[in-house]
Amino acid sequence: MAGQPVAVVTGGAEGIGFAVAERFAQAGCxxxxxxxxxxxxxxxAAAIGPGHLGLxxxxxxxxxVTSGIAAILARHGRIDMLVNNAGIxxxxxxxxxxxxxxxxRIVRVNLQGVFAVSREVGRSMLAxxxxxxxxxxxxxxLSGLPRRNAYGAAKAGVAAMTRSMAVEWAGCGIRVNAVAPGYVRTALLAELIASGRVDQARLQRRTPMGRLAEPAEIAEAVWFLCSPAASYITGVVLSVDGGWMxxxxxxxxxxPLQD
Structure with a gap:
């Protein structure tokens, strides 16, 4: 698979992350x-085809993070795309x-983790x-969700950090963007619904498109922002939320529409 773009997806073993991994593999990464x-x-990694790596x-x-990125660079020599998906x-x-x-703990994983991985990969991309x-x-x-202080603060921090890195690295050939999903049909959301912490019917009524997102729909947006089709886009936080925001x-x- 020499010559193909190398894409790293954190938290890529399930949910949105795995959908992203599948989409990037389909694109030839x-x-x-x-x-x-x-x-x-x-x-x-083996499930999406030969030549891919899981660690x-x-x-x-x-x-x-430091040892993991070093291992990837030792094996592939470069990292062309990074998707910071890992979170709790x-x-x-x-x-x-x-x-x-x-x-x-939530801030350390969801915000500081994005920083740490981006810093290590950024050094390679700058070179x-x-x-x-x-x-x-x-x-x-991007909005206020009651009882979700840590998660909201971390994800707001991700949006701000995205813009900060984007303008710092724009002149160096590195683009940094973010995707802000709405509610997505993942195993994690299914668990929240089953436990009664999330009401699926209410979510769907609150969403103008009237349904949850599929992981593959988020993956398509992520791929677009990484792809050459988005070559003049940086510092953007793209809501993929069925009209929620x-x-x-x-x-x-x-x-439902009435006859």
Whole structure:
């Protein structure tokens, strides 16, 4: 697979991350799935075809990030695209019941992890004079979701950091953008729905398009921002949310059309 673009996807063993890995492989990239679960990452890399790599990486551990990126560079010699997808959910507790340790853990994974991986990959991209980075933000970072302080703060930080890195590296051939998904049909969301922390019917009524997103739809947006088709786009936070952020009326955003 020499000569093909090398794409790294953190948290790529499931959900949106795996959909991104599949999409980039379909586009002809050599994909590296970096995930907390190294065994699952290796299995999922093998599932998308020969020549792809899966390895263990804890984005909240600086040493793990440094050694992981070094291993990728030793094997492939370069990294052309980075998708910072790794993240964890919060507990949906009232503010007065939240604790500092849980807050810090979410910020360490969802925000500091994006910084650490981007820094290490950025050094390589600066040396080669090109690259594209896409970070996963969220509608939680663009609007106020009650009881989700840590997650919202981290994802808002991702959006701000995306713009900061974008303008710093724009003259160096490196583009940095973000995708802010709405509610996506993943195993994590299914767990939240099953536990009663999320009401799927209400979510769908609140979304103008009246449905959840599929992981592949988010992956398409991520691929676009990494691809040559987005060669003059940097510093953008693209909402892929079925109209969630655009809706400003009272009541439900979606109702079936009546005959």
């Amino acid at each position: 050599t994909v590296v799935i970096a995930d907390l679960d190294g065994s699952k990452a290796a299995a999922k 263990a990486m804890d984005v909240a551990d600086e040493g793990s 959910a919060d507990t949906h507790k009232p503010t007065v019941d939240q604790d500092n340790l849980a807050f810090e 080669q004079g090109r690259g594209a980075i896409v970070n996963l933000s969220s509608i939680a970072g 655009a809706f400003g009326d009272s009541g439900d955003a979606w109702t």
